[in-house]
Amino acid sequence: MSVGKVLGKIGAAAALLSVALADPAMALPHPWQTGFQPAVSPVMEQIENFHTELFWIITAVSLFVAALLVWIIIRYRLATNPVPSKVHHNTLLEVAWTIIPVIILVVIAVPSFKLLYYEAAIPKADVHLRAIGKQWFWSYEYPGADAGFTYDSLGLSDADAKKAGEPRLLGVDNVVVVPVNKVVEVETTGADVIHSWAVPQFGVKMDAVPGRLNHTWFKATQTGTYYGECSELCGARHAYMPIEVKVVSDADYAAWLAGAKKKYAAIETNTRLAAAK
Ligand SMILES: [Cu+2]
Structure with a gap:
């Protein structure tokens, strides 16, 4: 590799790093990272x-x-x-x-x-979200009278991620959307084996255990897209069930909620919580 190429690579890495440091919402993990991703809760x-x-x-x-x-x-x-x-x-x-x-x-x-x-100590929640770990994807529920829908969230293939401009092995087809500066209470459970719902920038990692409903919370302080992974070894495709959370303004959240109710209402789900058996 020529010196010019090496310098070019270093320059590209530095540019990536400066973007990551300047904007927490862009803070994907990067090579040689030693610290945390910037805190957003x-x-x-x-x-x-x-x-x-x-x-x-x-x-x-x-x-x-x-x-x-x-x-x-x-x-x-x-x-x-x-x-x-x-x-x-x-x-x-x-x-x-x-x-x-x-x-x-x-x-x-x-x-x-x-x-x-x-x-x-979970503060009074503005939004309730249920994350159900399944082999090998997440199902989400927005319970309550103002929402009341369920959908599946699957990791994108490499080709689809490229097309959608999403990072490899982190982007999903149906994202979680939450409003900024609002307390989101997350209930986690597993439908088959133990999974774990984790988003590092929110400081959230909660096991999703069949037969149990675990509670945790976060309050995202900045709009943007944040990523996580299933963090409990759950089988062959454990590494392919990412988590993608979009934090948006109140108005955008209301608009998404209205659209999501229609979009996901027609979808028949086969969600069966072990807890409800
Ligand atoms: Cu899992």
């Missing part, structure tokens, strides 16, 4: 903050242990310390290396539990 923002806090604590502990190790290797090597110490008790030291890790664990536990409870 309050839960994901808090997950990121917690992750950053943990990162610094872990870094400090690792550097301290590594430095101690290097110091001991050098200071107490055979050449400088030919007669090993026979000391086998030091109460102060033992109390210190018990208490200090306990304090570090408590410092980690407090924000961890706060976040856990924040995720678990």
Whole structure:
């Protein structure tokens, strides 16, 4: 490969990266990505903050242990310390290396539990969505008097994704549509085996278990298209049941809802929840 070609590739990658960083709604995973995709919900923002806090604590502990190790290797090597110490008790030291890790664990536990409870306490929902995992696609239900329809959402083939301008293995035929800045309560269940409904930018990952109805929530703070994957190994085509969520304005949501009621009303579904058997 010529130098020009390599530079061209680097330029293209940098352009892709700058687009991804500038616009969370365009933030698809990209090669060499090490951080999260940009947060688009309050839960994901808090997950990121917690992750950053943990990162610094872990870094400090690792550097301290590594430095101690290097110091001991050098200071107490055979050449400088030919007669090993026979000391086998030091109460102060033992109390210190018990208490200090306990304090570090408590410092980690407090924000961890706060976040856990924040995720678990579902605020009053504006929109209810049911995601039913099936081998190997998702069915969605918009329950309630103002909606009341069901549809299947299948991953696109490579050729169809290309035609539709959708990313490979992430685009679907019938997307989930939700309004921006509204609390969406998601109920998940499985119709056959365990699946998991996950959208990283919302900080959502909830198992879809046959015979159970699990609850989670998100509030998307920016319009755009967000992607996820089934995140529980569910069989041969586990990697081919993506999730695509379009976050739109209230007006666009109302328009979509009206159209979806008509579009999906005529479709006979064979949704059979294990929970309802
Ligand atoms: Cu699955």
